[in-house]
Amino acid sequence: MEKIEHTTVSTNGINMHVASIGSGPVILFLHGFPDLWYSWRHQLLSFAALGYRAIAPDLRGYGDSDAPPSRESYTILHIVGDLVGLLNSLGVDRVFLVGHDWGAIVAWWLCMIRPDRVNALVNTSVVFNPRNPSVKPVDAFRALFGDDYYICRFQEPGEIEEDFAQVDTKKLITRFFISRNPRPPCIPKSVGFRGLPDPPSLPAWLTEEDVSFYGDKFSQKGFTGGLNYYRALNLSWELTAPWAGLQIKVPVKFIVGDLDITYNIPGTKEYIHEGGLKKHVPFLQEVVVLEGVGHFLHQEKPDEITDHIYGFFKKFRTRETASL
């Protein structure tokens, strides 16, 4: 871990903390919520050993990167702009891309609007959801799952932060990470995250050290930055009108655990396996469902995920340009 370099890059109006290691073709790893560069600690070391340059930023709003105060600064265009700026400043023309959770959403959109900057994508957990022209995303979630659905509960600035503040940060992070309940997470206001049961003992893949790292960073930064992505969902929808109906034209491998909440959202399995996802991502080449694996698949099964990523990117070695 000591071999991982930490730098700060000025991009798109923010200072972005970036963890990187290795030399060779560049792989850009994008974490989700509530997560950090640290999510990719295993892959960073593995891919450096495999002859790649592995780069994992703290995305805008997280960890040691800047967190502008207003949710209007967290549209998908801001986040993608940060990453394009990062690639520009590193002198990297095209990257291999890996995303998880919100990082997967960002990855889909980077591929949609700047396909010329991506060789190939391994995305995990969250499928690409095409833009519904008549319904905004938060409104759709509210209609489908009700006001207590976590995305709806995350909308009001300050509200969920107050709930979170009543729970020890390490406990809160642990709850997010080790949940294996595949039902859509609905948390009534009367219960809140503060009312959820204490997490049982840590699984093998998440150490006390890991939890402390996360706990420290999120205690320091707070959750508002990360929550602002959800708060900018409807705004991002409005701003991505130019790409309505456009397919994602990058080679893709998609991996998800069968216990992941996202895989168990009604309709998703059919969407993935019966051609829906392929219609929007015509170069979807492989889909892998990992049995008995939850949401944080790359932390739960790091070697397996590394193998999957490595095997896929190997096919595109002639497409890439080595980093300078």
Place this chain on the structure above:
Amino acid sequence: MEHMKVRGNGIDIHVAIQGPSDGPIVLLLHGFPELWYSWRHQIPGLAARGYRAVAPDLRGYGDSDAPAEISSYTCFNIVGDLVAVISALTASEDEKVFVVGHDWGALIAWYLCLFRPDKVKALVNLSVPFSSRPTDPSTKPVDRMRAFYGDDYYVCRFQEVGDIEAEIAEVGTERVMKRILTYRTPGPIIIPKDKSFWGSKDESIPLPSWVTEEDVTYFVSKFEEKGFSGPVNYYRNFNRNNELLGPWVGSKIQVPTKFVIGELDLVYYMPGVKEYIHGPKFKEDVPLLEEPVVMEGVAHFINQEKPQEILQIILDFISKF
């Protein structure tokens, strides 16, 4: 010529269309403060040559919808509208269109080419050259203009909500329209708060040969109906657009392009523009750019002032594709 409404991106967009239904589409994008009507001399000529000329009233203008919120007028909203119009009028998702833009329409056309190069076969842009989002977004475009030209620069005067709308209401839409259409000063539009820019109410503004009282009446009637807030809201999004254009820093326009500007166009005298147009950067940013054309003796409203020449330039260029 038909007039129809296309429902797209949450609004109704009025389009004027002429030409064979299977003709290659030429999408004509007007500027400020204009309408589809600005292309009245090119539409029949394009149709006669077998093209399907499509001239919308852009969001906020004429017979198209004008949402109230300022945030509804980012370049992403407008390009979203145009993608919807293109989808509605083309037979397949793979079909590309020709685009002709002027003034704000030209700026929007650059963005359409950046965001959806798969939709544009070739571009003829008038008056406004391309400009890339700088790497560092911290200097905001309106602040830069204010620093260069002062608070009375027209873009700065347009920022305060309701301000210019009230001034236009007081001066009168007809006077405002005539003053703008006849502006030929090769320099910035400075509008002091004393309203002196618009001239005295007793002094009539003579019209040049290329625009008639009937033309002015058409423009005035539509703007009196709709108001100026929608159109001015485009300017109120300069800073926001800049912030949102991060993904396209360093992006090039990959569409074959013809660019024409009038020698007396105020845009030609904006800081850096002459150097950009005649230097290497324009071609660097737009690799498929033909040699830019500067039309002698012509001012900003080039497609109205030199309609046949502009029609010919368009036809000569798009016939190559």
